[in-house]
Amino acid sequence: MRALTWVQDDPMGHKANIGVIVWVMRPTWGSEGQHVGHHAGETIVTDNCSTRCHCHPTRGLLCEATQCPPKEICVPQNGTHRCLKAEGRCRVGPGATLTTFDGAGGGLVASGTYKMAALCDERSPNWFKVVVEVNECREDKVVAPVGLFLFFREAFITVNNHLEVWVNGLFTPLPATVSKAISLSAGAAGENVTISHHTTGMEVLFSPGGEVTVTVGATLANQLCAPCGNFNGEADDDLKLPNGRAVRTIAEVVDAWKARDFSGCHVSGLARMEAEAPVYPLK
Structure with missing residues (x-):
C-alpha cells in the first residue's frame, strides 16, 4: 500500500500519522x-x-x-465506492448445483424451471431475464440444465439440450444477429452456444455437458435479481428470498424463484413471493 507523508492538523490541533493513517x-x-x-x-x-x-x-x-487489486475495478455502491471483480460468473451445472456471481453455492431442491438472473429494473429498455430448465434427461440420470430461455425487449430465445436455437419461435442456424444488441454464436465444433447482449455486456453460454454460465461486467453490479445474486461483492446477501427474508441455503432461494410462467401446477408458495417482491427501484 502506498503511503502519503502529508499530515494536517485536525480541529483540535492534533496531528496524526498512526499506522496506515496518513x-x-x-x-x-x-x-x-x-x-x-x-x-x-x-x-x-x-x-x-x-x-x-x-x-x-x-x-x-x-x-x-x-x-484496487488486480482484476478488480472501482464501482459506486451505496453512496460511496468499492473495489469489485471486473467480471462475475454464475454457473448452473450438472448435479443441479449453482454458484452465484459473488461465490455463494449449493444444490437445487429439485428439477424444475427457474428464473436465474435478471435486470431488476423491469422498465429499463435493456431489461433481460435468464430462465433455466433443470431436469433428469441424461443417460447417466444426473440432473442438469436441459433448456435455456432468454427474454429481451426485442426477442425471446430458446436453446434445448441438443444446442438447437429458436428466436421468437423460429428455428435459427448459428451464427446469427438478432438485433444491434443481441448476437448468437457457436463454438468451433458446435460444442456450445453463446448469447451476447452487447448493450449490458451480459453473456450466456450453454454447453453440451449440461452447464449454463451467465457472465456480467461491473456495470451491472448491484442491479441484478434472482438466484445468481446481485453481484455486489458480498456472498452473504445472496441467501435472501424475493421479499428480502434471509435463508440458510441456495436451494431455498432457487425454489422461491421458480419461473411461474413455465411451472404449470407445480408452483410452490415460496415462488409466489416474487409477485410480492419490492419493485425496482426501491423507494
Whole structure:
C-alpha cells in the first residue's frame, strides 16, 4: 500500500500519522453549526478508489492511500465506492448445483424451471431475464440444465439440450444477429452456444455437458435479481428470498424463484413471493 507523508492538523490541533493513517482532513460545518459532511464511524472511498477515509468523531477524516487489486475495478455502491471483480460468473451445472456471481453455492431442491438472473429494473429498455430448465434427461440420470430461455425487449430465445436455437419461435442456424444488441454464436465444433447482449455486456453460454454460465461486467453490479445474486461483492446477501427474508441455503432461494410462467401446477408458495417482491427501484 502506498503511503502519503502529508499530515494536517485536525480541529483540535492534533496531528496524526498512526499506522496506515496518513493524513487528517477537517470536517465541514454549516452556518448553524451542524456537520454537513460525513457521519462519525462512516467509511468513505473516493470515486477512483485511490483513497479510503474513516470519519473519526473528534479528529475528522483519517485517510489512507489505497488501490484496487488486480482484476478488480472501482464501482459506486451505496453512496460511496468499492473495489469489485471486473467480471462475475454464475454457473448452473450438472448435479443441479449453482454458484452465484459473488461465490455463494449449493444444490437445487429439485428439477424444475427457474428464473436465474435478471435486470431488476423491469422498465429499463435493456431489461433481460435468464430462465433455466433443470431436469433428469441424461443417460447417466444426473440432473442438469436441459433448456435455456432468454427474454429481451426485442426477442425471446430458446436453446434445448441438443444446442438447437429458436428466436421468437423460429428455428435459427448459428451464427446469427438478432438485433444491434443481441448476437448468437457457436463454438468451433458446435460444442456450445453463446448469447451476447452487447448493450449490458451480459453473456450466456450453454454447453453440451449440461452447464449454463451467465457472465456480467461491473456495470451491472448491484442491479441484478434472482438466484445468481446481485453481484455486489458480498456472498452473504445472496441467501435472501424475493421479499428480502434471509435463508440458510441456495436451494431455498432457487425454489422461491421458480419461473411461474413455465411451472404449470407445480408452483410452490415460496415462488409466489416474487409477485410480492419490492419493485425496482426501491423507494
